[in-house]
Amino acid sequence: MTRVSRRALLGGLLTTPLLASCTGTTTPPLPLAAGEPGGFYVEFGELLASALAAAGLPAAVVNTGGSVDNIERLRDGTAALGLVLTDIALAARNGDEPFGVPVPLRAIGRVYENYMQLVVRAEDPAVSAADLAGRPVSLGAVGSGAAVFGDRLLAAVGIAADVTRRPLRDAVTALESGSTDALLWSGGVPTPALAELAARRPVRLLPLAEHLPQLRSRHGDVYGAVTVPADAYGPAAPVPTVGVANLLVCTSALPPATAGAVARTLVAAAPDLVPESALGTQYLDQRSLIGTGAIPLHPGAVAAYRELHG
Structure with missing residues (x-):
């Protein structure tokens, strides 16, 4: 039996944006790089994964060290989506420390305040x-x-x-x-x-x-x-x-159809994506989702937001 690396597996996944239901086959879940157990990243990630699964796009939450770790996983292809602080996303996009070289990040949306x-x-x-x-x-x-x-x-x-x-x-x-x-x-x-x-x-x-x-x-x-x-x-x-601000990000390798499906889920499932315990400011509305600053929206997300609200 041939072993398949996580990166090769994800590479195959990223070429198939949605479940191939018409053929009766399925793709592996999208790896969502979240954060440490006991933190808000994981809570939010689990809620988002449930909403994506309900929309026909399974995702698997991956516990990580946080924003820097998540970007490294996006860069090496072992994650498809990641939750990232805006200051760290900017450092990555500019190639500043601790990244060294620019990482071509794209945003799906601005999701909540950290x-x-x-x-x-x-x-x-x-x-x-x-x-x-x-x-x-x-x-x-x-x-x-x-x-x-x-x-x-x-x-x-x-x-x-x-x-x-x-x-x-x-x-x-x-x-x-x-x-x-x-x-x-x-x-x-x-x-x-x-x-x-x-x-x-x-x-x-x-x-x-x-x-x-x-x-x-x-x-x-x-x-x-x-x-x-x-x-x-x-x-x-x-x-x-x-x-x-926290961003849900990916790289340009994510297919537009997948990015669009995630963006539509953020809008449609917004009431279900805030943990009951949360007291802090939450975004998750159309106006704030697109406010990703210097991190450009993925073209698939742009198309989805335009489709939803013009």
Whole structure:
């Protein structure tokens, strides 16, 4: 029996945009690169995969390290779709670090707002990111958008810290045990793993919006001001932080018919694509879906949106 690589399998899939129902055969599910267990990427990805399957286009959610990892999988052909922070997508398209060479990304749509969440134990004396100078902090998993943002944040604040790179679950354990003083997470609100932590012991978020001028001067207007709602993780006031839009992306190798089918599903299934726990701002309407900025829409998605709304 001949072994088929994941890349060869996906290559065959990308040449067949939809299920070949008329011949009685099916194609493998589209690999959807999502994120870490316990995060919003996976929650959203699972909802989207269910909606795509209902529309006749099966998809399989793949757990990953996050935005950087997802783009690498798109580049090497082991994913067909990926959830990516806009700042990381721009870095990839421009060939900036950590990618080295440009990645020809195309967007299917802008799907929701991502919240940068810098979490400390409730009794910690820190009141701002600057108070973490020299202290142990976990700035996202290897391959995540949070890891890239964490480095940018420290540079903007002008401090050095004792940085580790931990997946979310490991970072939560480290914060709870006291082996790290803060963790940075990039995701929806409330993030389930953080809500579970807050239910066991009090935590709070440090404000990050005060660093927006420095971040925007260095990296452009991909970063904006958002507010984590009051009581998102237990009794607390609203916290001003940094938001980044999330994109559902692919490469130009995705057939137009497939890209169009995904775009139509985003519009048709929008009410079913927001996890019940989510308090943060959600997009998923025609006007915001097409607002992908410098990342161009896939031609198949453009055709689908025009077909739906002219």
